[in-house]
Amino acid sequence: MLYAILCYHQEDVVCSWSKEEDDAVMQKLAVIQERLAREGRLGPVARLMPTTAATTLRKDREPPLVIDGPFAETKEQLLGFYIVDCGSLDEALAIAKELGQANPGGSYELRPVALFNPAGAPATPASAGA
Amino acid sequence: MMDVDWIGATLTAARPQALAALLRAFRDLDMAEEALQEACLRALRTWPQNGPPRDAAAWLIMVGRNVAIDTVRRRRREAPLPDEEVLSERDDAESALAEELDESHYRDDILRLLFVCCHPDLPDAQQIALALRIVSGLSVKEIARAFLVGESAMEQRLTRAKRKVASADVPFEAPSPPERAARVATVMAAIYLVFNEGYAASGGDAHLRLPLCEEAIRLARLLLRLFPTEPEIMGLSALLLLQHSRAAARLDADGDIVLLDDQDRGRWDGRLIAEGLALLDKAMRHRQPGPYQLQAAIAALHARAKKPEDTDWAQIELLYGALERLSPSPVVTLNRAVAVWKQRGPAAALALIAPLRETLSGYFYFHGLEGALLDKLGRTGEAKVALDRAIALAHSPAEAAHIRRQIDRLTAPGPGAEVAARTAAADAPAASDTTR
Numbered sequence: 001m002l003y004a005i006l007c008y009h010q011e012d013v014v015c016s017w018s019k020e021e022d023d024a025v026m027q028k029l030a031v032i033q034e035r036l037a038r039e040g041r042l043g044p045v046a047r048l049m050p051t052t053a054a055t056t057l058r059k060d061r062e063p064p065l066v067i068d069g070p071f072a073e074t075k076e077q078l079l080g081f082y083i084v085d086c087g088s089l090d091e092a093l094a095i096a097k098e099l100g101q102a103n104p105g106g107s108y109e110l111r112p113v114a115l116f117n118p119a120g121a122p123a124t125p126a127s128a129g130a
Numbered sequence: 131m132m133d134v135d136w137i138g139a140t141l142t143a144a145r146p147q148a149l150a151a152l153l154r155a156f157r158d159l160d161m162a163e164e165a166l167q168e169a170c171l172r173a174l175r176t177w178p179q180n181g182p183p184r185d186a187a188a189w190l191i192m193v194g195r196n197v198a199i200d201t202v203r204r205r206r207r208e209a210p211l212p213d214e215e216v217l218s219e220r221d222d223a224e225s226a227l228a229e230e231l232d233e234s235h236y237r238d239d240i241l242r243l244l245f246v247c248c249h250p251d252l253p254d255a256q257q258i259a260l261a262l263r264i265v266s267g268l269s270v271k272e273i274a275r276a277f278l279v280g281e282s283a284m285e286q287r288l289t290r291a292k293r294k295v296a297s298a299d300v301p302f303e304a305p306s307p308p309e310r311a312a313r314v315a316t317v318m319a320a321i322y323l324v325f326n327e328g329y330a331a332s333g334g335d336a337h338l339r340l341p342l343c344e345e346a347i348r349l350a351r352l353l354l355r356l357f358p359t360e361p362e363i364m365g366l367s368a369l370l371l372l373q374h375s376r377a378a379a380r381l382d383a384d385g386d387i388v389l390l391d392d393q394d395r396g397r398w399d400g401r402l403i404a405e406g407l408a409l410l411d412k413a414m415r416h417r418q419p420g421p422y423q424l425q426a427a428i429a430a431l432h433a434r435a436k437k438p439e440d441t442d443w444a445q446i447e448l449l450y451g452a453l454e455r456l457s458p459s460p461v462v463t464l465n466r467a468v469a470v471w472k473q474r475g476p477a478a479a480l481a482l483i484a485p486l487r488e489t490l491s492g493y494f495y496f497h498g499l500e501g502a503l504l505d506k507l508g509r510t511g512e513a514k515v516a517l518d519r520a521i522a523l524a525h526s527p528a529e530a531a532h533i534r535r536q537i538d539r540l541t542a543p544g545p546g547a548e549v550a551a552r553t554a555a556a557d558a559p560a561a562s563d564t565t566r
């Protein structure tokens with residue numbers, strides 16, 4: 001089963017990290033990611049820019065409305081995600097806990113992936129692997 | 131995991147909101163500051179044991195408010211309020227307070243705080259100092275170091291600024307829309323000043339003060355979140371990110387200035403460039419150009435050039451022309467002259483800056499550019515006079531040393547003069563320059 005690990009954190013806090021602190025966190029996360037990749041369990045990983053860089057398209061009307069800023073104003077913002085291939089929710093939680101050790105604060109939302117379509121490949125059921 | 135770095139970053143991030151809410155509660159800057167400081171001390175003491183609160187800003191506001199009330203009550207010899215160790219377990223109290231901190235309050239609180247610090251009655255230097263002290267939470271010592279004055283002098287400057295703000299009677303009500311627009315422009319200008327102070331220090335030994343640049347970027351992001359649809363704030367944020375992306379390449383290992391043409395572009399920070407370009411893209415969609423967007427667009431053209439010779443000087447000249455029409459300034463014309471030089475040669479550039487001589491006679495970059503152009507035209511004697519003037523006006527030892535190297539190359543025959551002419555060029559204001 002593929003899980004998306006959606007990373008929520010206060011961007012104010014993340015943006016307050018010095019470059020050294022940021023690099024240190026990314027370094028710790030890279031170690032975990034390298035291991036997961038070796039085990040063939042890691043799919044795409046993305047870190048998103050701050051929500052100030054976001055644009056939202058409201059498509060519930062015609063013509064659609066383009067709005068500056070994120071879809072929702074929230075206390076913690078979606079700042080990135082991982083796709084991981086796990087046998088069970090427990091396994092996914094174990095990975096999330098490990099990532100959380102390296103990058104404290106905020107929350108991870110674990111969401112099973114229903115459809116996975118890496119660029120260019122035909123859509124496959126999510127369980128076929130990351 | 132609750133390490134000290136994490137607590138530090140959390141407190142820094144929560145500071146503007148917490149202080150702004152305490153200012154609303156007490157309507158007194160000193161009292162709000164003292165309350166927040168005490169709350170932060172208690173956070174450092176209790177968070178490592180009790181774990182972090184769900185909402186750091188709400189925790190600080192609640193503890194800060196209680197500290198202040200407690201102080202007043204103690205003075206009246208009344209019973210103290212429960213302390214924060216008990217309070218932090220009362221999740222319901224915290225969430226009630228968090229709800230009270232709804233978005234409209236948050237916006238108005240932070241804006242009021244920014245408006246207080248960037249009050250038009252305050253001289254620029256006081257605005258910057260106050261913003262760094264109050265909003266960013268830098269210590270008096272840190273700010274004093276940044277401005278190269280003694281700690282007590284800075285303390286006095288801050289006290290004067292606070293007194294003036296208190297007597298200026300900044301309204302606690304939300305300002306009217308037109309008034310707000312004017313105040314936002316003042317805040318943008320103050321953020322730009324903070325950045326420039328870090329980008330090209332106006333005195334002292336250090337040519338760059340990167341923490342000030344980082345702080346300015348943080349403030350710009352904060353302002354943009356309050357006004358997410360304002361293209362000029364996007365432009366300002368983009369400009370600061372793009373300029374700051376070159377920080378690592380702007381000085382060499384010896385601390386000497388490296389001009390844009392000679393910088394190792396591999397050392398430019400790709401992440402900052404990408405964010406700057408994304409914000410500029412968003413801003414341009416609004417089709418309401420302004421000075422910050424134009425300057426960001428110029429910075430973007432430099433950022434996009436993989437090699438110096440790829441730089442689109444024609445477009446840069448057009449953008450400086452547009453900037454001159456929008457906000458005429460001899461400094462902008464001076465910058466346009468660099469673009470003219472790159473396209474039509476030094477004689478055309480020299481003709482363009484000649485009328486600026488009187489206005490910019492006290493301006494370091496004018497003489498630097500003039501010297502380089504004269505040298506390029508083989509007028510070595512005049513070039514030396516211009517560069518000597520530039521040295522006398524240099525803001526930092528790095529700037530002076532940089533010009534001195536140019537003079538050395540002037541007098542040395544051979545290919546040295548060619549190199550000097552290619553690399554020596556004027557620039558500034560810092561955030562709209564074309565050569566650094």
